[in-house]
Amino acid sequence: ARSQSFNTNNSSNESNSNQNDDGFNSALSTVGQKVKPDETVAISVIIPSSQTVTRIEFFAENELLGITTGQSPNFSFIPKDKISNLKENIDIKIVITKDNGSKITLSDKLILDLD
Secondary structure, three states: OOOOEEEEEEOOOOOOOOOOOOOOEEEEOOOOOOOOOOEEEEEEOOOOOOEEEEEEEEEEEEEEEEEOOOOEEEEEEEEEHHOOOOOOEEEEEEEEEOOOOOOOEEEEEEEEEEO
C-alpha cells in the first residue's frame, strides 16, 4: 500500500493556505504519487485537543465524497466510485465545522494515473 503525507492548513474561516494557527492538519495517503482510479485513497485530519469539531466534509472537484461527525477525522474512498469526472489532477477539499459554527477549509491535489 502506498503511504505518503501532505500537510494543508488555514488560519481563517473559509480560506485556504498551508499553515493553520489553530493546529488543524490533514494527510492524504497518496500525495505526490499517481493513483489508479480503483485504488483506495485515505485522508486523515488532525484535530488539536483544544478544538471541538462537529462535522467534517470531504470533497473532490466540489463533489461530496462523504461526511464524518465529531472527532472522527479519518475517511477513505476509491476515486472511480466517488468522482464522476475523472481527470489527472483532482482538487481535494476538507471542510471542518467547529462547535462554534466557524469553518476551516483544508485543500490539496490528488493525482490520478489515467494511462
